[in-house]
Amino acid sequence: MAYLDHAATTPMLPESLDAYVAAAREIGNPSSLHAAGRHARRLVEESRERIAAVLGARPSEVIFTSGGTESDNLATKGVFFARRDADSRRDRVVASAVEHHAVLDSVDWLAAHESAVADWLPVDAACRVDPAALAALIDEHGDELTVISVQWANNEVGTVQPIAELAALAARAGIPFHTDAVQAVGQVPVDFAASGASALTVTGHKLGGPVGVGALLLGRDVGATPLLHGGGQERDVRSGTLDTPGVVAFAVAVEAAVKTQPEYSARVSDLRDGLVARVRAAIPDAIYNGDPVHRLPGNAHFSFPGCEGDALLLLLDAQGIACSTGSACSAGVAQPSHVLVAMGADADRARSSLRFTLGHTSTGAEIDALMAALPGAVERARRATAWKTPRG
Amino acid sequence: MSGGVDSAVAAARAREAGHDVTGVHLALSRNPQTFRTGARGCCTLEDSRDARRAADVIGIPFYVWDMAEQFHESVVDDFVSEYAAGRTPNPCLRCNEKIKFEAVLDRAIALGFDAVVTGHHARLGADGLLRRSVDIAKDQSYVLAVLTREKLDRAMFPLGDSTKTQVREEAAARGLAVADKPDSHDICFIADGDTKGFLAGRLGESPGDIVDGRTGTVLGQHDGAYAYTIGQRKGLDLRVPAPDGKPRYVLSITPVTNTVTVGPREDLAVDTVTADRPIWHGSSTPVECEVQLRAHGEVVTADVTVDSDGLTARLHSPARGVAAGQAIVAYRPDPAGDIVLGSATITAGSRAAETVAAETVAAGV
Numbered sequence: 001m002a003y004l005d006h007a008a009t010t011p012m013l014p015e016s017l018d019a020y021v022a023a024a025r026e027i028g029n030p031s032s033l034h035a036a037g038r039h040a041r042r043l044v045e046e047s048r049e050r051i052a053a054v055l056g057a058r059p060s061e062v063i064f065t066s067g068g069t070e071s072d073n074l075a076t077k078g079v080f081f082a083r084r085d086a087d088s089r090r091d092r093v094v095a096s097a098v099e100h101h102a103v104l105d106s107v108d109w110l111a112a113h114e115s116a117v118a119d120w121l122p123v124d125a126a127c128r129v130d131p132a133a134l135a136a137l138i139d140e141h142g143d144e145l146t147v148i149s150v151q152w153a154n155n156e157v158g159t160v161q162p163i164a165e166l167a168a169l170a171a172r173a174g175i176p177f178h179t180d181a182v183q184a185v186g187q188v189p190v191d192f193a194a195s196g197a198s199a200l201t202v203t204g205h206k207l208g209g210p211v212g213v214g215a216l217l218l219g220r221d222v223g224a225t226p227l228l229h230g231g232g233q234e235r236d237v238r239s240g241t242l243d244t245p246g247v248v249a250f251a252v253a254v255e256a257a258v259k260t261q262p263e264y265s266a267r268v269s270d271l272r273d274g275l276v277a278r279v280r281a282a283i284p285d286a287i288y289n290g291d292p293v294h295r296l297p298g299n300a301h302f303s304f305p306g307c308e309g310d311a312l313l314l315l316l317d318a319q320g321i322a323c324s325t326g327s328a329c330s331a332g333v334a335q336p337s338h339v340l341v342a343m344g345a346d347a348d349r350a351r352s353s354l355r356f357t358l359g360h361t362s363t364g365a366e367i368d369a370l371m372a373a374l375p376g377a378v379e380r381a382r383r384a385t386a387w388k389t390p391r392g
Numbered sequence: 393m394s395g396g397v398d399s400a401v402a403a404a405r406a407r408e409a410g411h412d413v414t415g416v417h418l419a420l421s422r423n424p425q426t427f428r429t430g431a432r433g434c435c436t437l438e439d440s441r442d443a444r445r446a447a448d449v450i451g452i453p454f455y456v457w458d459m460a461e462q463f464h465e466s467v468v469d470d471f472v473s474e475y476a477a478g479r480t481p482n483p484c485l486r487c488n489e490k491i492k493f494e495a496v497l498d499r500a501i502a503l504g505f506d507a508v509v510t511g512h513h514a515r516l517g518a519d520g521l522l523r524r525s526v527d528i529a530k531d532q533s534y535v536l537a538v539l540t541r542e543k544l545d546r547a548m549f550p551l552g553d554s555t556k557t558q559v560r561e562e563a564a565a566r567g568l569a570v571a572d573k574p575d576s577h578d579i580c581f582i583a584d585g586d587t588k589g590f591l592a593g594r595l596g597e598s599p600g601d602i603v604d605g606r607t608g609t610v611l612g613q614h615d616g617a618y619a620y621t622i623g624q625r626k627g628l629d630l631r632v633p634a635p636d637g638k639p640r641y642v643l644s645i646t647p648v649t650n651t652v653t654v655g656p657r658e659d660l661a662v663d664t665v666t667a668d669r670p671i672w673h674g675s676s677t678p679v680e681c682e683v684q685l686r687a688h689g690e691v692v693t694a695d696v697t698v699d700s701d702g703l704t705a706r707l708h709s710p711a712r713g714v715a716a717g718q719a720i721v722a723y724r725p726d727p728a729g730d731i732v733l734g735s736a737t738i739t740a741g742s743r744a745a746e747t748v749a750a751e752t753v754a755a756g757v
C-alpha cells in the first residue's frame with residue numbers, strides 16, 4: 001500500500017508505541033496520593049516538561065486534552081466566555097476562513113448560541129491570511145474582540161501562515177491569539193514563546209503519537225472558562241482523569257518529531273518536490289494549490305480539471321493508494337472544500353481536488369506507485385464526469 | 393447499497409460469484425437530515441451506516457456517491473410536475489431509469505466497472521430476458537421494465553431466484569445485521585408519507601370543481617386536482633349523494649380546466665390503453681400477452697401493438713383505475729418466470745362504444 005494521507009493520521013513512532021505499552025502496564029491514577037499514584041503523576045509531569053521544553057513553553061502552560069478538537073474548542077469557546085465575562089462589550093470572535101472545522105464550527109456555534117459576532121479573515125489565492133486585514137479589524141473593533149484564532153498551517157493545502165506577525169498585532173492590542181498548530185508541529189519549527197501566541201493546539205496522532213491525546217498550550221495569564229467540569233485535573237481548566245500512557249507516548253512523539261524536524265523536513269520536502277514535478281509532467285493541466293514557498297514539507301495538493309476528486313480517490317484506492325479529497329464529509333458525501341472556496345476556487349475546481357501528504361514513513365517507492373496509477377486514473381475520472389451531464 | 397437487506401445480499405452473492413465488487417450508497421437528499429429517519433427509508437445517515445457495515449462484513453470497498461442533484465431533477469421534480477399535469481407518476485421506476493441505471497451506471501462504466509448490481513427482485517439470466525421474481529409478491533420487474541436492452545446488458549439482479557424470506561435467512565446466515573430490517577414501502581423522499589401535503593407544499597392550493605362525468609353537474613370543490621388519483625374513491629368529500637346511492641370514483645383529471653371528474657365504478661372500466669415512450673424488446677407485434685397497468689396491480693390479457701405512435705393495448709377484459717403516467721408492462725407467461733416483452737408510459741385509457749353500450753344494457757339503465 002502507498003499511504004499518502006499522513007495529514008489525516010500518521011503511523012506511531014516505534015519509541016512512542018513502546019512508551020505507551022510500558023506505561024499502560026503500570027497502575028496508578030496521577031491524582032491518587034499513594035505510591036502508585038505518585039508514580040503515575042511523575043510520568044505525567046515528566047511528559048509535560050518534555051513537551052514544554054521542545055515547544056518553547058513553560059510546563060504549567062501545557063494542558064493535556066483529548067486532542068486537537070478539544071483544544072480548539074477550549075481555546076475559542078473557553079477564551080470567548082472568559083473574555084466576555086470580564087467585559088460584556090467584547091462579543092466578537094476572529095478566525096481565518098480556512099480554519100479546521102474544530103475552530104470553524106466552534107465560532108459558528110458561538111455566533112448561533114451566544115450572540116457572538118464572527119469576523120472571518122480572508123485568505124489570498126495561496127491561502128495566506130493578510131496581516132493587514134487583522135490590523136484593520138483590530139483598529140475598528142479592538143475593544144470588542146475576545147479571541148483571534150489562525151491556524152499555523154492549513155490541513156488541506158499546507159499553507160503556513162505568518163503567525164508571528166499576526167500574534168504580534170494581537171499582543172499589541174492585548175487580545176488573546178490562538179493558533180491551531182496540529183499540522184505544523186514536527187513539520188516546521190514551532191516555538192510557543194517565540195511565536196507570541198497566547199494559546200496553541202497540538203495533537204499526538206499527527207506526529208507519531210497515539211490518537212486521543214493532545215494539548216493546549218495556554219499562557220498563564222490567559223483566562224479560559226472550562227468546557228468540561230469535574231475534578232479540575234488540568235489547572236482547573238480541563239477535567240478528566242489524565243491518560244498516563246497516552247500522555248507519556250504523546251510526549252515521546254512530540255520530542256522526537258521536534259528534534260528530528262530539520263532532517264525530516266529536508267527529506268520529505270525533497271520527496272514531495274519530486275512528486276509535484278512528476279505530477280505536473282504527467283498531467284500538465286493539474287493545478288498545484290496552496291503556497292509554493294510557505295508550505296508544509298509533506299503536502300502536495302492538486303486540482304485535476306474535469307475530474308471528480310472522489311472518483312480519483314476510488315480509482316487510486318482500488319490500486320492500493322491512500323489519499324484524500326481533503327474535504328469535509330457528511331454521510332460520506334464530499335462537500336466542496338471551504339478552504340478552496342475561500343481561496344477563490346470555483347466549485348468545480350474545489351471538487352476536482354486531491355491531497356497527497358507524506359510523512360515519516362514515506363518512500364520514493366510509494367511515489368512511484370502513485371505515478372504508475374495516477375495518469376490512468378485521471379484519464380478515467382475525466383470520462384466519468386460525463387455522467388453529470390443529463391442525457392437528452 | 394441502500395442499507396437494506398436486499399442490496400446487501402445481492403452484493404454478497406455478486407462477490408461470491410467471483411466478481412470484483414465495490415459497494416456504493418447513494419446520497420439522494422440535499423440535506424440528509426430531512427429525509428425519513430429510522431429503519432424504514434433508504435436515504436438516511438443510519439441507512440448509510442447500515443450499508444457501510446454490510447460492505448465491511450462482505451469484505452468489499454464502500455463509497456457514498458452524491459446523486460442528490462440528479463435525483464432531485466430527474467425524480468422529485470418529475471414527480472411533482474407529473475402530478476401537476478394530471479398524471480400519476482411512479483418515482484421508483486423513474487429512479488431506476490434515470491439514477492440507478494443511468495447516472496450511476498454511466499459513472500460506473502466510465503470508472504471501469506462492468507455492471508450495476510442491485511437487490512431488485514427480478515430475474516435476468518443468461519438469456520438476457522427480464523423475468524418476474526420467483527417471489528411474486530415481491531416481484532419488481534414492473535419498475536425495471538423501463539430499462540433498455542443496453543441498460544439490461546449492464547445490469548445484474550442476483551436475487552430473482554429467491555424469495556424475500558430466503559434472502560432474509562441468507563442475510564442472517566452471512567452475519568449481516570440488516571437481516572431483520574423492515575422493508576421500505578413508501579416514497580423515500582416524502583418523509584411522513586403524506587403525498588398530498590408534499591404536493592400541496594410544492595404546487596400550492598389550486599381550488600377547482602369536482603364534476604359528474606355523465607351529467608356535467610358540479611358536485612363539489614377541490615383544493616388541488618393533483619391530490620386525486622384515477623380510481624380513487626375515498627376522500628372525495630362530496631356533499632351531494634349519487635342518485636343511486638352508490639360510491640363515486642375519480643374518472644379523470646383535467647389540468648387545463650382544473651377539473652376532477654367522478655362517476656360510478658363501471659365508468660372506470662377501460663378496454664383500450666394507449667401509451668408512449670415504449671421500450672420494446674424485439675418481438676414483433678401485434679402480440680397477445682398479459683399486461684400490468686400499475687405496480688402490484690392485476691394482470692389482464694391483451695393484444696398489444698407497438699408502432700411509431702407508441703403502444704396500444706386492447707384488453708380482453710376491462711380494467712379499472714388506469715392512470716396516465718403509470719407504466720403498462722407487457723409479459724409473456726412462462727413457467728421459468730413471466731418474460732417482460734416491453735413497457736411504455738400510459739397516456740390514456742378508453743372504452744370502445746360497443747363496450748359502453750353493452751355495459752349500459754347490462755347495468756339495466
